[in-house]
């Protein structure tokens with residue numbers, strides 16, 4: 104139903120806009136682990152909440168609809184969604200995966216799946232020739248994250264999906280940074296979309312959640328089976344929080360993306376900043392691919408200070424962004440990838456990927472961008488003044 108409306112409207116007007124039984128204009132939280140069966144020969148739709156829960160189903164329907172998929176799944180975290188999806192693989196299978204993938208995904212692939220006989224090759228996913236060369240007869244999945252974390256590298260989803268299909272592989276896309284508001288990988292040929300809903304989708308730094316959506320008939324069935332078998336489902340309360348966050352996704356992301364562009368431009372012009380990574384800049388090597396496959400540059404940017412040692416005093420002298428792991432919230436979040444999101448990655452792997460000590464990642468929230476810029480200006484002025492003092496000494 105209502106698929107003809109635009110995305111912005113479908114966030115509010117979908118099959119779950121009101122409860123059919125009571126008319127309540129909010130999805131009811133079904134806080135039940137089990138469901139009474141009227142007759143053991145004819146079980147009801149729900150029997151046990153790991154296998155199915157009406158609140159979770161509302162969220163799963165909604166994400167499927169928003170991603171243009173046929174089925175959605177809600178998991179206890181983004182990592183639960185990602186890890187459960189990797190269980191579609193079997194011993195002896197091989198995965199080709201972005202080398203600058205999320206730190207937790209790196210850990211799962213590198214430290215866990217190997218023990219189960221699942222092989223992997225990390226590649227620069229922006230280089231199609233390198234991707235093609237890495238595909239082996241036992242390759243089953245090409246795994247993309249675009250824009251990537253934290254350097255915002257852009258992978259051509261359509262080109263990689265084509266390459267996957269030609270080699271009988273599936274394409275998985277971690278769509279956390281864009282959300283379906285800005286990028287819909289299934290339409291570009293991907294088979295499975297994954298999310299840390301903890302970030303922009305829920306959007307308020309108050310819930311950890313994961314989502315998946317697919318339009319592939321085999322994945323549809325198998326992932327449902329794996330979700331129930333592995334059991335890392337999202338609880339009813341948290342499903343409700345994610346559903347509530349989703350309603351404002353479009354306007355949050357619009358506002359935050361607009362501010363991110365303003366801030367990225369400001370930082371790029373600052374003499375103490377060496378480099379700004381932001382896919383909205385024409386100078387970004389992936390900007391045209393990104394513009395083709397997405398409808399916005401998003402609200403995350405990274406920047407590198409010229410003086411690595413200044414990162415500490417800079418982050419201590421800004422007031423507004425919370426200094427924390429995570430992103431995609433109403434409040435701006437500044438993080439230090441080398442010690443936070445990518446701490447799970449060995450140092451040599453980190454440096455190889457450009458995640459150096461001078462790099463900071465900013466997820467822009469809903470503050471007035473002028474206030475954020477003033478705050479950054481103060482932080483950078485402090486750093487500049489300190490440098491003058493140390494030079495004078």
Ligand SMILES: *Cc1c(COP(=O)(O)O)cnc(C)c1O
Pocket residue numbers: 180181182183205207208248252277279280298299300301302311312313
């Ligand atoms: C945070 C994040 C994850 C992991 O999600 P959790 O909800 O923290 O388990 C995966 N991918 C990306 C891109 C992320 O930012």
